[in-house]
Amino acid sequence: MSAVTALSPAPSLALPDIDGKTVDLASYRGKLVLVNFWATWCPPCRKEFPSLGRVRKIFTPSEFEVLAVNVGEDPETVFSFTGTSDFPVLFDRDAQAMARWPVKGLPTTLVVDRQGRLALRAVGGREFDDPAIVTQLMELLKQGRT
Amino acid sequence: MSFRSGSSLRKSLFAVFAAFTTLTSTCHAVEDIAWRHSAAQGGVILSANPLGAAQRTAFYLARGFSEPTIKPYAHACGFSFGMRNTGPGPVRTTLADWQAVGTGGRRVRLRLPAEWDTQWAKAQVPEAARIAFRWAQFQAENSFEAGDWIMGMATLDAPLPGNFRLVARYHDEKGEHEVVIDKLACAND
Numbered sequence: 269m270s271a272v273t274a275l276s277p278a279p280s281l282a283l284p285d286i287d288g289k290t291v292d293l294a295s296y297r298g299k300l301v302l303v304n305f306w307a308t309w310c311p312p313c314r315k316e317f318p319s320l321g322r323v324r325k326i327f328t329p330s331e332f333e334v335l336a337v338n339v340g341e342d343p344e345t346v347f348s349f350t351g352t353s354d355f356p357v358l359f360d361r362d363a364q365a366m367a368r369w370p371v372k373g374l375p376t377t378l379v380v381d382r383q384g385r386l387a388l389r390a391v392g393g394r395e396f397d398d399p400a401i402v403t404q405l406m407e408l409l410k411q412g413r414t
Numbered sequence: 415m416s417f418r419s420g421s422s423l424r425k426s427l428f429a430v431f432a433a434f435t436t437l438t439s440t441c442h443a444v445e446d447i448a449w450r451h452s453a454a455q456g457g458v459i460l461s462a463n464p465l466g467a468a469q470r471t472a473f474y475l476a477r478g479f480s481e482p483t484i485k486p487y488a489h490a491c492g493f494s495f496g497m498r499n500t501g502p503g504p505v506r507t508t509l510a511d512w513q514a515v516g517t518g519g520r521r522v523r524l525r526l527p528a529e530w531d532t533q534w535a536k537a538q539v540p541e542a543a544r545i546a547f548r549w550a551q552f553q554a555e556n557s558f559e560a561g562d563w564i565m566g567m568a569t570l571d572a573p574l575p576g577n578f579r580l581v582a583r584y585h586d587e588k589g590e591h592e593v594v595i596d597k598l599a600c601a602n603d
Contacts, residue, residue: 270559309477309546312565315446340545363545372557373564374549392498392563 269379269388269404272370278303278380279368281335283358286343291356293335293380300332300409301380302396305360305371307339308349312393313375321354323396323405331409339363339374381408447496447565455593457501457560460582462595465492465567466603473550478543487530490569491600495552497582498563505558507584514570514598516578525571527551574600 281293281303293301304320306313317336324334334355338346340363350357360366369378372391379388387408394401449461470488471481499505514522527548534544552566580595 270561307546307549309473309550311447339549340542342542362541363549372562373553373566389559390562391558392561392565 269377269390269394269401272378272386272389275381275385275387278378278384278386279365281337281358281365281369283337283360283365285356285358286347286353291335291358294384296333296335296380297384298382299330300327300382300405302332302334302377302405303369303380304334304336304375304377305339305366305369306336306375307341308345310374314349316375316393316395317350319394319396319398323402324355326397326402327405327409332405337366339366379405379408381411449496451595451598453593453595454500456586456588456591457499457503458505458584458586458591458593459496459498459500460580460593460595461496461498461565462580462598463494464599464601465494466601468603470567474543474547477546477550478540479547483534483537483539486533487569490525491573492567492569493598494565494567496563496565497552497556497558497584499558499560501586502560503587504560505584505586507556507558507582509552509554509556509568511583513581514574514578515581516574517576520574522574522578523571525569526554527568528554530569570600 278293282290285291293303302320302323306317308314320334320336324332336353336355336357337360338357339360343359346357346359370389375393377390377394378386381387388404447461450463452459452461467488470492471484474484474488475481497507509524509526512524514524516522531544531548534547550567552568553564556564558564577597577599580598582593584591584593
């Protein structure tokens with residue numbers, strides 16, 4: 269993943285999950301958050317989706333979370349693909365939340381550091397439990413510890 | 415909550431993969447996509463698959479388009495394009511800078527996603543379908559850091575019979591370059 273130059277605060281993100289409960293990125297301040305923008309019709313999105321669950325298991329829940337932001341689709345379509353997910357799947361039905369983020373195509377993934385700043389970005393599919401990415405995430409975690 | 419039947423979901427999933435891949439033999443495979451055409455220049459790999467009308471019709475019907483509305487798009491000369499930055503620095507490309515060049519020298523530009531979206535707005539296409547369309551296209555403006563890659567659909571702005579060259583201009587830290595795919599042709603269906 270590439271470093272985001274000029275660390276800027278992450279845009280706001282407060283969206284409903286599959287149960288309709290609003291999940292707010294701001295509530296994860298103090299944790300590293302991997303925010304993935306995706307759609308079920310996007311082949312590289314589908315391919316990388318399982319790796320979101322795998323990378324999440326590498327870290328402790330108190331330090332790291334994954335938020336998978338589905339763009340433009342309804343819960344039944346998404347659930348048909350994801351089933352019950354270990355991490356929040358959020359619904360940006362009108363793509364307005366995504367418009368505030370530096371998304372260049374689907375999938376785009378951004379990592380928000382413990383201070384709530386955009387730290388890393390990847391455009392295109394990845395395997396997020398790849399050792400190189402895990403190392404990047406661990407480095408970010410170390411930087412955020414006081 | 416109601417769920418799609420297994421049969422319609424299978425059809426939809428097939429349409430998704432058929433629209434982005436081909437079932438024919440490949441000359442290059444990048445990121446598990448079976449690309450029929452590829453070219454490399456500097457740190458950029460450009461790949462292309464011709465897309466037929468049936469593939470695209472099925473894909474966009476599943477996204478919420480009606481068949482009459484999507485027909486001009488589905489029948490336009492269209493491709494799935496993939497672009498990957500294997501170089502050390504950032505790369506930018508603008509779809510407006512790409513051209514298809516026919517054997518007689520005739521040049522045809524690529525139709526920009528916003529131009530299609532204007533038609534969809536006039537046709538009162540549902541917002542969810544327009545959102546899916548917008549993000550399924552190869553974006554008008556692209557910036558890739560090292561290791562980034564993107565794929566998406568695009569169409570020529572006019573028919574171009576026979577084989578042609580696709581000339582895709584891009585910028586990196588060293589300046590402007592071109593990556594060219596030779597002997598590209600529209601799908602036959």
